[in-house]
Amino acid sequence: MIDLRFYWSLLMRRLPVMLALIIICSAFGATWAIRAPSTYSASARLLVENPRILDSRDTGGDEAEMLQVIEQQLMTRANLIDVANKLNVFGRDSTLSVDEKLDQMRADTSIRRSGGRDAATMMLVSFTSQNPRIAAGVVNEYTTLILGTNTRNRVGLAENRLAFFQQEVERLSQDLDGQNARILEFKRENAASLPENLQYRQDRQSLLQERVARMESDVAMLQAQRAEMVRLFEQTGNVPTNAAPQTPEQQQLAALRAELNGVLGVYAEDSPRVRALRGRIANAERVVESQAVPADAGDTGNSLLDVNLSQIDSRMTMLENERKQADAELQSLADSISATAANAIALGALERDQQNIQARYNAAVASLDQARQVERVETSAQGQRISVIEAASVPSQPSGPNRKKIALAGIGLGLGLAGGFFVLMELLNNTIRRPAEMRSRFQITPLAVIPHIEGRAERRRRQAFRLAAILAVVIVIPLGLWGIHTQYMPLDLLAQKIVTRLGLG
Known part of the structure; x- marks a missing residue:
C-alpha cells in the first residue's frame, strides 16, 4: 500500500528544486512566446487546365507527374538562392552561409498538390517569412517560375518531338530511296527473268515451240518434195511446172x-x-x-529442175535459220524461266523490306504531322497549361508562432523535468527511511521506530538551504536569465538555436 504521507513529505522536501525547474522552464517558454517574432504566410493556388484544342492524349499527360517535375525544378539550389538574393529574404547583413540560406528557404517553402479521378489537379504554393511583403513576393516569384518552367517544358518537349520526327522522316526517306534504287537495279540486271513477265515468257515459249514444230514439219515436207522431184526427173526426164x-x-x-x-x-x-x-x-x-x-551449186543439166531445186533449197535454208533462231530464243526463255523462282524470292525480300520501310515512313509522316499540330498548339498556349487561380497577396495577420502553445510547452517541460527530478532522486536514494522498507529488504519486523531528532544546527542548515533555494528561485534564476538575455543572446534566439541543434524544430 502506498504511503501517501511519506511521499508528501518527500515532495515538500524537494519542492524548491522542482519549483525552480518549473519556473525556469515556464519563464523560458513565456519569454520565447513573447519574444518570438511574428511570421506571415502567403500562398497562391494554381490549376492545371485541360487542353483547349486537342484532347489530353495528344498534348497532355500525367498531371501529378508534371507537377512533381516542376516542383523538383523549382526547389533546385540555383532557383532558391536566386529568389533569396533577388528579394533580399535574409537581409543584407545576414551572416548565414549559402547552405544555411538554402535549408531555410526549403524549410519555409510549402508545396502541396491535390487531385484525383474526376477531380481538378491543384497546386498550393506557400512561403513563411517575418516580413509579409517578402512572403508574398517570394510566392509570386515562385508562381512566375512555375508558369515559365511549365511553358518551357511543354514547348521544349513539343519542339524536341517535332525535331525528332523530322529527322526520322528524313532518315526513312533516304532509306526508302535507297531501297527503291536497289529494287530498280535488281530489275535492270534481271530484266529478262522477272516474275512480273513470267506469263508472257511462258506464252512466248509455247508459241516458239509450236513454230519450231511447224518449221520442222515444213522442212520435212520440202525434203520430201525435193526427193520426189528428183525421182520423177530421173524416171521421166520431165519436171512438173508446179512442183x-x-x-x-x-x-x-x-x-x-x-x-x-x-x-x-x-x-x-x-x-x-x-x-x-x-x-x-x-x-x-x-x-x-x-x-x-x-x-x-547443183547443176543437173535441166534448167527448170535446177530452178525448182534451188527454190526448195533456199526455202529449206531459210526455215533452218529461223528454227535455229527460235531454238536460241527458246533456250534463253528456258534459262530465264528457271531463274525466275530465285529472282522472285530475292525481289520479294527487297520489296518486303521496301514495304516495311514504307510503313515506318508513313507512320513517321503521320507522327510528324501530329507533332506539328502539337507544336503549334503549345506555342499558341492552347494546350494543357497551368494557370493562377489566386495570386499571393500581402498578409495582414501573422500566421505564427502559436504563442499559447509555446508557453504551455514551457510549462509542460518544467513539470516533466520536475517529475523526472523527483523520480530520479527516489531511484538514486538507497537509504532505509521507513519500517516497511526494513521489512521488505531484510524480513525484519522492528519493535519500535525512533525518528531522527533534528538538532539546532541541523535545523538552521536546513532552513538556510531552504531560504537559499527560495532566493535562487525568486531572485537568482530570473537575474541569471535576464543577464543571459541582455549580455549574451536573446532567450528566444537561444531557445530556437537549442531546439534546432537538437533537431526538434
Missing part, C-alpha cells in the same frame, strides 16, 4: 505483177502509182533473185 512451192517473196512478186496489170488498165505509164508499183516489183525481183541458188 516447186513458191516462197513468200515469190508470192508477193506475183501479187504485185497482178496489181500492176490491173492498174495499167486505168492509169497511164507515167502515173505515180504505176511508177511506185514498178519500183516495188523491181525490189521484189531482186529479193527473189538473191534467194536463187547458183546454177553450178
Whole structure:
C-alpha cells in the first residue's frame, strides 16, 4: 500500500528544486512566446487546365507527374538562392552561409498538390517569412517560375518531338530511296527473268515451240518434195511446172505483177502509182533473185529442175535459220524461266523490306504531322497549361508562432523535468527511511521506530538551504536569465538555436 504521507513529505522536501525547474522552464517558454517574432504566410493556388484544342492524349499527360517535375525544378539550389538574393529574404547583413540560406528557404517553402479521378489537379504554393511583403513576393516569384518552367517544358518537349520526327522522316526517306534504287537495279540486271513477265515468257515459249514444230514439219515436207522431184526427173526426164512451192517473196512478186496489170488498165505509164508499183516489183525481183541458188551449186543439166531445186533449197535454208533462231530464243526463255523462282524470292525480300520501310515512313509522316499540330498548339498556349487561380497577396495577420502553445510547452517541460527530478532522486536514494522498507529488504519486523531528532544546527542548515533555494528561485534564476538575455543572446534566439541543434524544430 502506498504511503501517501511519506511521499508528501518527500515532495515538500524537494519542492524548491522542482519549483525552480518549473519556473525556469515556464519563464523560458513565456519569454520565447513573447519574444518570438511574428511570421506571415502567403500562398497562391494554381490549376492545371485541360487542353483547349486537342484532347489530353495528344498534348497532355500525367498531371501529378508534371507537377512533381516542376516542383523538383523549382526547389533546385540555383532557383532558391536566386529568389533569396533577388528579394533580399535574409537581409543584407545576414551572416548565414549559402547552405544555411538554402535549408531555410526549403524549410519555409510549402508545396502541396491535390487531385484525383474526376477531380481538378491543384497546386498550393506557400512561403513563411517575418516580413509579409517578402512572403508574398517570394510566392509570386515562385508562381512566375512555375508558369515559365511549365511553358518551357511543354514547348521544349513539343519542339524536341517535332525535331525528332523530322529527322526520322528524313532518315526513312533516304532509306526508302535507297531501297527503291536497289529494287530498280535488281530489275535492270534481271530484266529478262522477272516474275512480273513470267506469263508472257511462258506464252512466248509455247508459241516458239509450236513454230519450231511447224518449221520442222515444213522442212520435212520440202525434203520430201525435193526427193520426189528428183525421182520423177530421173524416171521421166520431165519436171512438173508446179512442183516447186513458191516462197513468200515469190508470192508477193506475183501479187504485185497482178496489181500492176490491173492498174495499167486505168492509169497511164507515167502515173505515180504505176511508177511506185514498178519500183516495188523491181525490189521484189531482186529479193527473189538473191534467194536463187547458183546454177553450178547443183547443176543437173535441166534448167527448170535446177530452178525448182534451188527454190526448195533456199526455202529449206531459210526455215533452218529461223528454227535455229527460235531454238536460241527458246533456250534463253528456258534459262530465264528457271531463274525466275530465285529472282522472285530475292525481289520479294527487297520489296518486303521496301514495304516495311514504307510503313515506318508513313507512320513517321503521320507522327510528324501530329507533332506539328502539337507544336503549334503549345506555342499558341492552347494546350494543357497551368494557370493562377489566386495570386499571393500581402498578409495582414501573422500566421505564427502559436504563442499559447509555446508557453504551455514551457510549462509542460518544467513539470516533466520536475517529475523526472523527483523520480530520479527516489531511484538514486538507497537509504532505509521507513519500517516497511526494513521489512521488505531484510524480513525484519522492528519493535519500535525512533525518528531522527533534528538538532539546532541541523535545523538552521536546513532552513538556510531552504531560504537559499527560495532566493535562487525568486531572485537568482530570473537575474541569471535576464543577464543571459541582455549580455549574451536573446532567450528566444537561444531557445530556437537549442531546439534546432537538437533537431526538434
